[in-house]
Amino acid sequence: MTHDRHEDGPTRRKVLECMTWAGTGVLWSIAGGVPSALGIIDGAVAAPASGLTFLQISDSHVGFDKPANPNAIGTLEEAIGRVKALPVKPSFMIHTGDISHLSKASEFDDADRIISGARLDVHYVPGEHDFIDEEQKLYRERYARGAKGAGWYSFDANGVHFIGLVNVVNLKAGGLGNLGDEQLEWLEEDLKGRSTSTPIVVFAHIPLWAVYPTWGWGTDDSARALAYLKRFGSVTVLNGHIHQVMQKVEGNVTFHTARSTAFPQPAPGSAPSPGPMKVPSEQLRKMLGIASVTFNPGKQRLAIIDTPLKG
Amino acid sequence: MVTKNKWAPCALAVAMALSAGPAWTTESQVKIDNFTFNPPKITIKAGTTVTWTNEDDIPHTVTSSKLVFKSKALDTGDGYSFTFATPGTYAYFCSLHPHMTGSIVVEGN
Numbered sequence: 001m002t003h004d005r006h007e008d009g010p011t012r013r014k015v016l017e018c019m020t021w022a023g024t025g026v027l028w029s030i031a032g033g034v035p036s037a038l039g040i041i042d043g044a045v046a047a048p049a050s051g052l053t054f055l056q057i058s059d060s061h062v063g064f065d066k067p068a069n070p071n072a073i074g075t076l077e078e079a080i081g082r083v084k085a086l087p088v089k090p091s092f093m094i095h096t097g098d099i100s101h102l103s104k105a106s107e108f109d110d111a112d113r114i115i116s117g118a119r120l121d122v123h124y125v126p127g128e129h130d131f132i133d134e135e136q137k138l139y140r141e142r143y144a145r146g147a148k149g150a151g152w153y154s155f156d157a158n159g160v161h162f163i164g165l166v167n168v169v170n171l172k173a174g175g176l177g178n179l180g181d182e183q184l185e186w187l188e189e190d191l192k193g194r195s196t197s198t199p200i201v202v203f204a205h206i207p208l209w210a211v212y213p214t215w216g217w218g219t220d221d222s223a224r225a226l227a228y229l230k231r232f233g234s235v236t237v238l239n240g241h242i243h244q245v246m247q248k249v250e251g252n253v254t255f256h257t258a259r260s261t262a263f264p265q266p267a268p269g270s271a272p273s274p275g276p277m278k279v280p281s282e283q284l285r286k287m288l289g290i291a292s293v294t295f296n297p298g299k300q301r302l303a304i305i306d307t308p309l310k311g
Numbered sequence: 312m313v314t315k316n317k318w319a320p321c322a323l324a325v326a327m328a329l330s331a332g333p334a335w336t337t338e339s340q341v342k343i344d345n346f347t348f349n350p351p352k353i354t355i356k357a358g359t360t361v362t363w364t365n366e367d368d369i370p371h372t373v374t375s376s377k378l379v380f381k382s383k384a385l386d387t388g389d390g391y392s393f394t395f396a397t398p399g400t401y402a403y404f405c406s407l408h409p410h411m412t413g414s415i416v417v418e419g420n
Contacts, residue, residue, distance in 0.1 A: 102384060275346065
């Protein structure tokens with residue numbers, strides 16, 4: 001699962017991100033340009049110590065107990081076990097949403113208990129499954145204190161600017177994911193005055209590119225967000241939602257989706273619906289995982305490594 | 312007494328058949344499966360109660376585009392019912408997966 005994309009990025013600007021994904025999580029490396037996938041989490045160990053390495057996990061769906069994976073808690077525990085076993089500790093973790101399956105307090109409790117076992121700071125964005133409770137307040141109370149609106153925010157680490165966006169609220173009939181005017185205005189303001197050489201990492205639940213609109217895999221107003229990001233030399237967009245690894249490079253922007261830790265979903269159009277995909281039990285762990293991303297200053301791309309729970 | 316007992320079940324059966332006929336329907340079903348409302352469009356008489364049942368392994372909602380009605384999230388096997396008293400066309404969608412859309416056309420009696 002090592003994907004070296006150093007050669008196929010259209011831009012060779014200053015920044016660099018390495019993103020890695022596999023069944024358990026994605027390990028991301030940022031080193032000066034466009035992101036590239038390095039390989040499995042085990043491969044991420046080789047990430048240079050001088051850069052910034054962080055992890056991505058996604059779509060834990062704690063509470064899910066259907067045939068596609070009757071034990072989503074168990075596979076999340078395995079994913080966190082992989083994180084804890086890394087010889088080089090990542091700086092932090094991002095979670096790209098669907099922490100819970102039904103937004104129950106007990107599901108968030110279980111997720112927090114397991115994920116905190118990694119002993120890393122975690123930066124969350126919500127998935128649509130995290131806003132199912134009647135008052136839509138549990139996610140906000142737990143993860144979005146200090147954030148704007150439904151939970152968007154930004155922060156800086158090692159010279160990289162990180163932006164967590166929310167595209168799972170106020171969805172419109174017949175539409176896709178939605179960022180909304182208020183958040184887009186905030187984004188424009190947040191980016192104002194930043195140097196174009198600043199590496200940008202954007203993370204949100206639903207893909208910010210049109211993966212497969214027929215199944216709702218895209219975001220209606222993402223073009224406006226991408227227009228604000230266009231002037232930057234290195235932009236990496238990390239998403240979840242589709243429970244499989246996909247990557248696309250467009251100009252200076254690298255898009256990457258991570259695996260779920262709970263259950264796989266079919267490739268676009270390969271099944272009647274995007275519902276949970278039942279696979280033989282011995283294959284399940286090959287389709288779940290995490291990713292790591294490494295940024296190495298002076299290099300041109302982020303390195304992304306996707307690591308399955310089981311190779 | 313014998314005759315009455317003999318015919319009573321038949322009368323009941325006739326009544327049930329009538330209530331199930333299109334002109335007399337007061338209840339209607341919409342199945343949610345494979346991320347679709349099935350059937351996506353139904354026409355009913357005012358006063359009919361529509362029940363949606365989720366057969367997917369993923370939760371869905373039934374949300375009126377004009378917020379005339381809105382279910383909570385329906386997990387697998389959960390149902391939601393709404394009685395349509397007023398004629399009109401009611402568009403609805405799943406607020407979690409908004410590409411899922413349907414409509415209910417309610418005719419006057």
